[in-house]
Amino acid sequence: MFVLDKVVKKYGTVLAFEVASCEISIDKFVFVMGPSGSGKSTLLRLLSFVEPPDSGVVQLGIEGRKFSSFNKDHPWPQVTCVFQRQFLWPHLTLRQNIALPLRMMAVADMDDRLREVNELFDMSAFIDRFPNEVSGGQAQRAALARALVLRPRLILIDEAHGGLDLEQQEILNRHLVELRATGVGLIVVTHSLEFARRYADQIIVIEHGTITDKGSQGVFDDPNSHFLQRALGLNRG
Structure with missing residues (x-):
């Protein structure tokens, strides 16, 4: 489990994220939501x-170990990340990119x-192509x-649906659900309300750098955040 205690993160003089106390599960399907620039990526x-x-x-x-932002130890490969930019090496095929951590x-x-992983993500048709030869x-x-290839306990995914059309989003959603079914914990930043309402075990909503909602599916029934109220079409008068 993640435990955040009196956490403040700024970029220059701009407050990006702040929370007094928060616990986040590592063995569930956790969705992080909120408007653009609210602090979701900073949290990840x-x-x-x-x-x-x-x-x-x-x-x-x-896995019986403790990590802290106070020290320089890193939870990789128990925890791996996919950021908004995929950071795929352009001179390597997708297969070679995927194999890099295995070689390391x-x-x-x-x-x-x-x-x-090729079978899980159905990549046989394009795994030997270069990054500039495939779709987003x-x-x-x-x-x-x-x-996933190092078999982590948890994967953090920032803007999972960024730059993808609806068909690509649906394909990715299916693979994320299949991935979660293998037992891997997922913490996903997304704007897809429909996807979150269908699959989220835990929802975290961030607005203006602070957590305004956190909980299970019940969050959608009575949200505090203006973001969710607007997204759900709730009229609070």
Whole structure:
């Protein structure tokens, strides 16, 4: 579980995210929602330990180990990330990109793991193409495959549907549901209200850098956040 205590993150003088106390599950399907620029991506960078808070602490307990933003230890490969930019090397095929973390860890069963993620994300038709030869949805699936190939406990996904058309979003949604069914925890930043209402175990809504709603599906029945109220068409008078 992630535990955030008195966390503040600023960029210059601009407050990007602030929370007094918060716990976030690592073994569920967690959706992070909110308007653009509200602090969703900042939260994911804090959870990934890519960036430390300016004050307060982010802690993670996973597989009997504890990680903290106070130290330089990183939970990779138990926790992997897919950011808005997929960071696929342009001179490598998708297969080679996916294999990179396996080579870094000198994994013995590399071929088996590549076959496993190839089948899960249905990439046989394009896995040997270069990043500039595939669609945005196909590149996103390759980035997810690379995040999964080391068999992490948790994957953090920022703007999962960014730049994808409706058909690509539906394909990605199906693969995310299949991925969650394997037991991997997912924390996903998304604007897809329909997807969240259907599959979320936990919802976190951020507005103006603060968490305005957090809970299970019941959040959609009586939201505090103006964002969800507008999205759901609720009239609070």
